[in-house]
Amino acid sequence: xxxxxxxxxxxxxxxxxxxxxxxxxxxxxxxxxxxxxxxxxxxxxxxxxxxxxxxxxxxxxxxxxxxxxxxxxxxxxxxxxxxxxxxxxxxxxxxxxxxxxxxxxxxxxxxxxxxxxxxxxxxxxxxxxxxxxxxxxxxxxxxxxxxxxxxxxxxxxxxxxxxxxxxxxxxxxxxxxxxxxxxxxxxxxxxxxxxxxxxxxxxxxxxxxxxxxxxxxxxxxxxxxxxxxxxxxxxxxxxxxxxxxxxxxxxxxxxxxxxxxxxxxxxxxxxxxxxxxxxxxxxxxxxxxxxxxxxxxxxxxxxxxxxxxxxxxxxxxxxxxxxxxxxxxxxxxxxxxxxxxxxxxxxxxxxxxxxxxxxxxxxxxxxxxxxxxxxxxxxx
Numbered sequence: 538x539x540x541x542x543x544x545x546x547x548x549x550x551x552x553x554x555x556x557x558x559x560x561x562x563x564x565x566x567x568x569x570x571x572x573x574x575x576x577x578x579x580x581x582x583x584x585x586x587x588x589x590x591x592x593x594x595x596x597x598x599x600x601x602x603x604x605x606x607x608x609x610x611x612x613x614x615x616x617x618x619x620x621x622x623x624x625x626x627x628x629x630x631x632x633x634x635x636x637x638x639x640x641x642x643x644x645x646x647x648x649x650x651x652x653x654x655x656x657x658x659x660x661x662x663x664x665x666x667x668x669x670x671x672x673x674x675x676x677x678x679x680x681x682x683x684x685x686x687x688x689x690x691x692x693x694x695x696x697x698x699x700x701x702x703x704x705x706x707x708x709x710x711x712x713x714x715x716x717x718x719x720x721x722x723x724x725x726x727x728x729x730x731x732x733x734x735x736x737x738x739x740x741x742x743x744x745x746x747x748x749x750x751x752x753x754x755x756x757x758x759x760x761x762x763x764x765x766x767x768x769x770x771x772x773x774x775x776x777x778x779x780x781x782x783x784x785x786x787x788x789x790x791x792x793x794x795x796x797x798x799x800x801x802x803x804x805x806x807x808x809x810x811x812x813x814x815x816x817x818x819x820x821x822x823x824x825x826x827x828x829x830x831x832x833x834x835x836x837x838x839x840x841x842x843x844x845x846x847x848x849x850x851x852x853x854x855x856x857x858x859x860x861x862x863x864x865x866x867x868x869x870x871x872x873x874x875x876x877x878x879x880x881x882x883x884x885x886x887x888x889x890x891x892x893x894x895x896x897x898x899x900x901x902x903x904x905x906x907x908x909x910x911x912x913x914x915x916x917x
Contacts, residue, residue: 540821542574542828545899559879565906568881570705570856572772572897574825579817580771580810587809596805598625605815606780616752624781624792625803629735630656632764632781633699636731637664639762639788639795641696648690648728649699650682651887652706652858657699657733658887669695670887673707679849680707682715684722691726698728702750703736703853706886706893710745710853713753720750720757729788730761735779738770738822741830742852751782758784762792767814769854770822772897778807829855832896832903839907840894843914855897858883862890864917876913878906 548556555569575581603620610616626632637647637660647661651670661668671690674683700719703710711719723730732750740747751761766779783789836857840848847860859880861869869892870882883891896903 540824542825543899543901544575545901546573546575548573559874564874564877564879565902565909566879567895567898567906568879568893570769570854570895570897571774572855572895573899573902574772574897576772576810577814577818577821579821580773580813583809583813584806587806593805595802596808598623598803598808599812602808602812602815605812609815610749610782614747614749614752616749618782619784622782622784622789624783624789624796625808626764626766626779626781627777627801627803627807629733629764629766629768629779630660631800632762632779633657633731633733634660634663635792635795635800636699636729636762636764637661637666637697639791640729640731641666641694644694645697646692646695647697647699648687648695649701650687650704652883652891653699653701653886654705654733655885657701660699666697667694672887675849679852680704680709682719684718687722695726695728698723698730700730700732700750702732702734703739703747705736705854706856706858706881706883707849708741708851708854708856708858710740710742710747713748716748716750716753720753720760723760724756728760731764732761733764735764735766735769736854737765739826739829739855740853741826741833742850745852747853751784755784760785760788762788767811767818771810771814771818773807773810773814776804776807776810778803778811828900829897832898832900833857835900835903836894836896836907839911843911845914845917855895857894857896859892859894860890861892864914873910873913876909876916878909878913 555566607618610618633656643665646669647666648669649657650673669690673680737747751758751763763782768774833851845864866872881893
C-alpha cells in the first residue's frame with residue numbers, strides 16, 4: 538500500500554521535545570533524532586486495540602515478542618540468538634548508562650570514538666568511569682577509525698569500548714573488516730564492547746548491509762553487549778522500548794544487577810508497539826527508506842554546493858553531519874537559528890564547529906530548511 542510521507546503533520550500542542558524547543562518562533566527544528574512521519578498504521582491499530590481494553594496493569598514481555606525478535610535477527614542477519622539473551626529496556630540511553638555501571642570498576646576507563654551520540658560522552662562520567670575519546674579520521678569518502686590513535690589512547694584500565702554502528706552522527710555503516718579489527722583490538726586489550734545498533738534498520742545505501750558486531754563469531758559475541766530498538770526505525774521513540782542482547786552469562790548477570798532498583802519495566806504500550814512493528818511494519822519501512830534516500834540525496838546535493846560547508850555521504854540513519862568550521866562563526870548553531878533553522882550543535886557530539894541536520898521530515902519541510910541554510914550563507 539502507498540504511504541504518504543509528503544504529508545506534513547503538525548506537532549504543535551503535542552509536547553514535542555523537538556518542536557517545542559522553538560515554540561512560537563519561526564524556526565524549523567532539524568535537531569533531535571526523531572522523524573516527523575506518522576508511525577505505521579499497524580502500530581496505531583495495535584495501540585488502539587490495547588487502549589480499548591482499558592486496563593493498564595504491570596505488563597511483562599510476552600514469549601511471542603521474544604520469539605519475533607529472535608526470528609527477526611536470524612532472518613535479517615543470520616544471527617542465532619537465544620531468547621534468554623534478551624533484556625528489555627525502557628530506552629537505549631538507559632542501556633548505555635547501565636553498561637558503564639556493569640563493566641569494570643570505579644576509576645576504570647571507557648573508550649569511544651568522536652564525534653558520537655552525546656550519551657556516549659556523558660554515561661561514563663555518570664558511572665564514575667573515565668572517558669577516553671578518540672577522534673575518527675575523516676576523508677572525502679567519510680569517516681573511519683584511526684587505529685593508530687586508538688592504540689595510543691588505550692590504557693591498562695580500559696575496560697569498555699562503546700561502539701556506535703551505524704554511527705551517529707557521521708552516518709557510517711561499518712564493514713565486516715572494520716568490525717573484525719575492532720573485536721581483535723578489544724580482545725587484545727581485554728575490553729568488553731557495547732555495540733549501539735539502534736539505527737541498524739536504517740541503511741540507506743543499497744550495496745551496504747548492517748552487520749551486528751556480535752554476529753561475527755561466538756568469540757566476538759562473548760564480549761559484546763548489543764543494544765537495539767524499534768524506536769528510530771518505526772518512529773516511536775516516545776514509547777520507550779528497546780532491548781539488549783547478551784550471550785555471555787556473566788556479563789548478563791552484571792547487567793541485570795546494575796539495573797536493579799533503578800530501571801523500570803518497559804510500559805505496556807511500548808511492548809505493544811514493538812510487537813506490531815516487528816511483525817507488520819516492514820513494508821512501511823521499505824517505503825520509508827526510499828523516501829529517506831531521496832531526502833539524503835537532496836541534502837548532499839545542496840549542502841555540498843554551499844561555500845564554507847562540507848558534508849559526507851550518509852550510508853545509514855537520517856542524519857547529515859556538516860562541517861561549518863570554515864565559516865569562522867563563534868556559534869554556528871545560533872547563527873543559523875537567527876535565520877530560522879534549528880540544527881544540533883556539534884559541540885555536544887565532541888566536535889565544535891560542526892552541525893547535525895535531521896532529514897527525517899517531509900520533502901517540503903526539508904526544501905524550506907535548505908533554502909534557509911542557503912539564505913543564511915549568502916549574508917556572510
